[in-house]
Amino acid sequence: MHKINTPALVTSAGLAALLLLSGCGAEEASSSTPAATVTVTQDTSEADQSGMTLAQQNALGSARDYLEYTAFSRSGLIKQLEFEGYSTADATSAVDSLNTDYNAQAAKAAQDYLDYSSFSRSGLIEQLMFEGYSAEQATYGVDQVGL
Structure with a gap:
């Protein structure tokens, strides 16, 4: 059995370009109804940013964007943020501050x-x-x- 390689890690600039090319803004992309029968709502509004460094706040914003774009495991989201250039500590702090199901x-x-x-x-x-x-x-x- 072979593993399916997931799409290449996407930079936030790449994500923005994908949304623009598809004719969607970030708001439209997150509110459009996917073809999938599984509906996921992501509550990221209660992430506590107090005491976070600017890098952690930026990582948090990127993590929210990625979760609006596609599904991630905790470790997958941390790896994606690291690929984006965030330190492991900043990526982990951001991901762990979210209320992700x-x-x-x-x-x-x-x-x-x-x-x-x-x-x-x-x-x-x-x-x-x-x-x-x-x-x-x-x-x-x-x-x-x-x-």
């Missing part, structure tokens, strides 16, 4: 995979674990899509 993220990721490929139940759980979701999160995600 990683079960819901796993469900969205599972649906995204099924939208473009076929998987067995065990294969999809394994793929989600490869992406950084825990076994429990991956199983939850696969359960939510009915596989």
Whole structure:
């Protein structure tokens, strides 16, 4: 069995370009209804920014943007922010300050995979674990899509 490589890590500038090319602004992109049957709402409004450095606040903004764009595991989001140039400490601080439901993220990721490929139940759980979701999160995600 092979693992599906996820799209290349996306820079925030690249994300903005993708949104502009698709004809969507950030607000339109986050409010458009995806083809997936799994709906994920992300509550990031209560992230406490007090005591955060400017770099951590910027990482937090990038993390919010990425979560509006696609599903991420905790470790995947930290890696994405590190790729963007944030330190591990700043990326981790930003990600951990969010109120992210990683079960819901796993469900969205599972649906995204099924939208473009076929998987067995065990294969999809394994793929989600490869992406950084825990076994429990991956199983939850696969359960939510009915596989």
